[in-house]
Amino acid sequence: MTDVPYPDTATLAGVTDEERARTFTAWMTAHAASVRRAAASYAHTAVEQDDLVQQIALALWGALPSFRGECSARTFVFRVAHNQGAHFATRERLRRPHPDADERVGAIADHAPDPEAALDASRRRERMFAALRELPLPYRQVLTLALEGLGHDEIAAVLGVTVNNVNVRLSRARDALRTSLGGER
């Protein structure tokens, strides 16, 4: 995934509404798929994922003026997305400990041309996201960010932890995911 050049390292404090809207559109468009995946790692159903994406978008809108160019746009967007995801997960855990398995089906869409391959891939992805959602929050966050292709230093910046902490969490998270997926692969 490529990072967005616009405006990326410039501060957004005090920008006009037009500039804010342009930045928001550029960043959301560039990181749309990542935001969707982040939402899928926290919310079980497609409807909940849509709601969470909306919440993330609103949070990003609100957070834009606080961007000082101290990190990349990608780091900033992921930080907002995972903060919102963590809030959502905490709230949902209190509200509904275990969603129906049926609700999960179809939560991650697939548009591959070969129906059989699509079904197989879709099931594999669904298993992966279901396994991710069952992981403790610190493991889930570090894993999803690493699977997005972020480096350890960037993950540390998103989550506000040290690189050493990321290394330790990631190692444990990989073991936990492997166990959850039945030790396959």
Add this chain to the structure above:
Amino acid sequence: MSRDDDEWAGWARDFQGSAAEGDAPTPAAMLSRVRRETWKQRRAYLGEALACALLIAFYVVMMGRLRATWFVVMASANFVFAALWMGYLTHALRGTWSAAGADARTFVALTRARRAAEHRWFRFSRAVTAAMLLFVAGWAPFVLRARWERFAAEPWRAVVGFGVALLIGVATLVHQTRRLERAERELAALDAAAGE
């Protein structure tokens, strides 16, 4: 490539392949989703309008049969109530029927306006339910006195009549309170998220 690397590459492929272009939450797509919610809002509004129309139709039909003054007064009160109910609903939903533009600001503004409208409406409907409960509570002793002989002979009529009314009223009040609290939480979360 080691086994661990293979495993990681497989996971990353599965993970990154999960969001197709059609699912991308671009600002335009999100605004489109918020616009689609307009249909849901229209259905809810028409449902309320239909309920009020049925209430008015019932009293109009009954007024043709019962010409007692007390009934005309009660029917008139219900007509006023239906008008107030629909009037306030229309007022609460003002500015939430359509998006004024097609940009990010419109998306934020419309989402906020709809949550605020829900909050206003639940607060109003709960207040109306509370007022109706108070009215019924004040009216109940007169009903009890007027029908005392019948209730004394068949106490179950009083128990069922007042009990069911109380149960429905309290259940409605509890439900509306929960919806209001949820709307308050959502609005607060939205304001906190959007930094408004």
